[in-house]
Amino acid sequence: MTQSQSRQTISLQLTPMQVPEALPEELGTGSASWGDTRELTAIPSRRSLLLRPGEPSEMVVQIKNLSSRRLLINLQVDGDFPNPWCQIGMEGNEIFPGQQMEAVLYFQIAADFFENAQAIYPGSALKVNYQGTLQAHLRQPDTGWQHLEPASFHLYVRAHSLYLDFLPAIYRETDFVGRFLQIFEQSFEPAVQTLDNLWAFLDPLTAPRSLLPFLAHWVGWPLQDRLDVEQQRYLIRSALEIYRWRGTRRGLRFYLHLATGLPLDEHLxxxxxxxxxxxxxxxxxxxxxxxxxxxxxxxxxxxxxxxxxxxxxxxxxxxxxxxxxxxxxxxxxxxxxxxxxxxxxxxxxxxxxxxxxx
Structure with missing residues (x-):
């Protein structure tokens, strides 16, 4: 935890719930772009919050009243990131002498952060490192005294990485290695996932709609425009059984069952x-x-x-x-x-x- 405190007023502590494994060098503006390859600097990880696209992240704020008077507090977050990313959760805004209260900074970014075409503008790099400041506005209602207590923190947007698990632990300490491997992971992983779930692409009940004509041709089944997609899926899946019983009462009843949705009533x-x-x-x-x-x-x-x-x-x-x-x-x-x-x-x-x- 890091402290930014006024001697006789409050103790302000920030505790991130998701901490990045490796930190890049901060530029003069407090942010870095995707292609930075500089070495690490001594940035306190206790002030750094990891953000995953589509997943919530939290930073706990602990505020303790060190004065002898009742305080009213209001929290505000500023930074170089979009305002909708952060929401502040507080149970109250009053702290009595010697007591402590907690607040939570809730962060969440869009699931398509890296895929969104608007994220990158011509001639610019995708920004993944951000800097923010928590400002605690204090007021003593008895005396009218006011004070502003700031505390800075860093946000790092990173995608999940599977390839780092196959490298020695020492490489996990360099942020650039993880971001560099993401280039290959984003290229190859969709193909790997497709192979891992190939059975779902070959089953008419779970295959993408665009693949149904291929599966129908595979089993020699003519698609019928009069049927909806779900009925087509069941007919393609049952084509071999329909062929097996073609010309019999059982086969005709089974086909009519799939085409009309009427029950088979085999128990009757x-x-x-x-x-x-x-x-x-x-x-x-x-x-x-x-x-x-x-x-x-x-x-x-x-x-x-x-x-x-x-x-x-x-x-x-x-x-x-x-x-x-x-x-x-x-x-x-x-x-x-x-x-x-x-x-x-x-x-x-x-x-x-x-x-x-x-």
Whole structure:
């Protein structure tokens, strides 16, 4: 801790909660730019606060009243950094003789500090070292006496560095080494992170939207504009299973489940109870020379290779009939015909009108 005190008034102490590992040389103006390579000077680290983009940092201020009178105090922070970076937190502004109070200086900078294009102006270097001053305005209400007590501190904006962990500890004592390695880390680390999370790029549920056409082409799945992105993701992920069961009732029901959002109802045995009911009435029809009238063949009423699809959504669950027909046409055997019924469950007494036989 550092002290800047008036003999008979207060003791003012600053304690940073995040201290930088290495400190650069301070220039005459109290700040340094990103490209400085000078050696270290004896800057007290106890007055230096480390700032990480997007993360909060704090500096604790301890104020003790050394006088024999009650003091009113007001804190103000000035410096060469933007004012929105700092917020002051105080529990009160009155200190009695011999007592102590604490305040906190809250600092936070934007997460895109290093990526923001406005951070660097033409012909200038990115500023990462700053200097500030805490000014304590004191007043004795009994006598009207006033006093200004300053205390200076330094702010150092640094990004997280992983590459320093692979070097001997002696190199961590030089601030320039860490900033120099950041150049390579910012260039290579995105590629390393991509490789570490490659599984997420290959899973349609977590892959970026721009990668979905590639994943769909990978499994030979045609993208459908009528479906939203989430449905497309599940269809691409389930493409191989749909291929495996193509031409079967199980495969058609599964595809309709993904396309319409209706449940599979695998725990229900009867097709009439399911949200997606599929009934088959396959027969060979009357084949001359083989059919026996009255035993295995009848005259009229038969529809060879025919099945019926009944969708039973809730009243507030819309169904895209054109999409459903597209799915059925794609999944059914070419020689089959079908009928489609959409029967909202909330209207059980209203007879559903059959769609045209396809």
């Amino acid at each position: 045995a009867q097709e009439s109870d399911k949200h997606i009911g599929i009934t088959e009435s396959f027969c060979r029809g009357a084949i001359l020379g083989e059919a026996r009238l009255g035993e295995d063949a009848i005259l009229g009423g038969g529809k060879p290779f025919h099945f019926i699809v009944r969708l039973r959504p809730d009243l507030d669950h819309p169904i895209d009939e054109e999409l459903v027909r597209q799915v059925i046409t794609q999944e059914k055997p070419a020689f089959c015909i079908y009928e489609l019924y959409i029967e909202p469950r909330s209207l059980p007494n209203v007879p559903a009108l059959p769609a045209a036989i396809a």
